[in-house]
Amino acid sequence: MSIAFFAAIAVGATNVCAEDEPLGVRLVNQMNARYGQHTGVRANHAKGAVFEGIFTPAQGADSFSSAVFLKGAPTPLVIRFSNAGGVPDAPDTHPSTGGIRGMAIKFRLSDGSEQDIVCISANGFPVATGEDFLALLQAVGASGPNVPKPTPVEKFLSIHPAAAAFVTTPRPVAVSYGTQPFFGVNAFKFTNTQKTSKFGRYRIVPESGPAYVTDEEAAKRPPNALADNLRASLEAGPVKFHLLVQVAAADDPTADATKVWLDSRPTIELGEIAVIKALDTKKIENDLLFLPTNVTTGIEASDDPIINTRTEAYAESFSRRTK
C-alpha cells in the first residue's frame, strides 16, 4: 500500500461509526464505506480465483502438532487466491489492492471437519489490534484530496511506525499467484501428542521460488494475469508450494502481528501444497468461508487479538454477501 493509494480511494469514503456495534461489524461497515457495498461480494479480498489442491504432509511433521492432516494420507484442499481490497473485478495492479494478495486454504479433513489457513503476501501487519485497524481505515476515509495537511492518515502514520513501514514497503507484482510467497502473520499454538506446545506463524513458499515482474511489465499485463498465469502453468502439471511454520523463540511476541520475528528463527516444513486444477470461481466462491479460527485439534489460536476480530468481521461479511 502507498500513501497515494490511500488518497486515491479515500474519495467518497465517509466514516461510519456506531460504538455499540461489535468491532468486526464496524470494520466491515468501514470497508463497505471505503470500497462501496457490492452485492454478493466480500468486503475485502473481493476478487479471487478458486482452485482444487492436495496437501501431502512432510515426514515427521506430526511431531510438531497432532493435527490430523500432518500424518498419513494426503488431504484434499480448496484454495482461494485473492487480491486485497473490496473493489470487485479490479485489475491486479489497481491501487485498491495495496499490492497485497491472499491465499486462503481449506483442508477437507478425513473426519469430515475442516481446517483453514488464511495468509497474505506481506510478512506482518500494519497494526496490532482490530481497534487500530478501524482507526486506520477511518483515517483513510477522512483523508480525501482536499483535506488540509497533515491529513488524518498522515497523522495516524506519524504515530504508528509499523503502519508507516507497512504502507511504504515495495510490493512487486508476482508472475502468477503460483510464484508468490504468503505469510500467516498471526501466531498459532501447535501441540503434539506429547503435549509439547510451540508458537508459530505459517509461511507458504512457492516450490519454483518467488518470481516477480517489473512494475512496467505489470502495468501492461491483462487485468487478471495473476490467476490467468497460474491456470496456464497448471496445463504442465501441479503448481507446488511448501507449507512451513516459523517457530517463535521463548520471548518472541505472539500477540502483536506488527512484530515480525527474526528470519533466523527456525522454520519447520509441514508439507507440500499442490495446486491441481482451476475450479469455477464464480459458481463456488460465495459459498466458501475461510476463518482463521477454523482449526483442528493440535492447533489453537494464540493470544493475538486480531485473530478473533478477523473471524467476527469475516462472518459479518459472509452474512452480507450471501443474503
Ligand code: HEM
Ligand atoms: C483486523 C484485521 C482484519 C480485518 C478486519 C479483515 C477483514 C476481512 C474481511 C471482512 C474479509 C472478507 C471475508 C469474507 O467475506 O469471507 C477478509 C478476507 C480475507 N482476509 Fe482479512 N482482515 C484482517 C486481517 C487479515 C490478516 C492478518 C490476513 C492474513 C494474514 C488476512 C487475509 C485475508 C484473506 C486471504 C482474505 C480472503 C479470504 C477468502 O478468499 O475468502 N486478513 N478480511
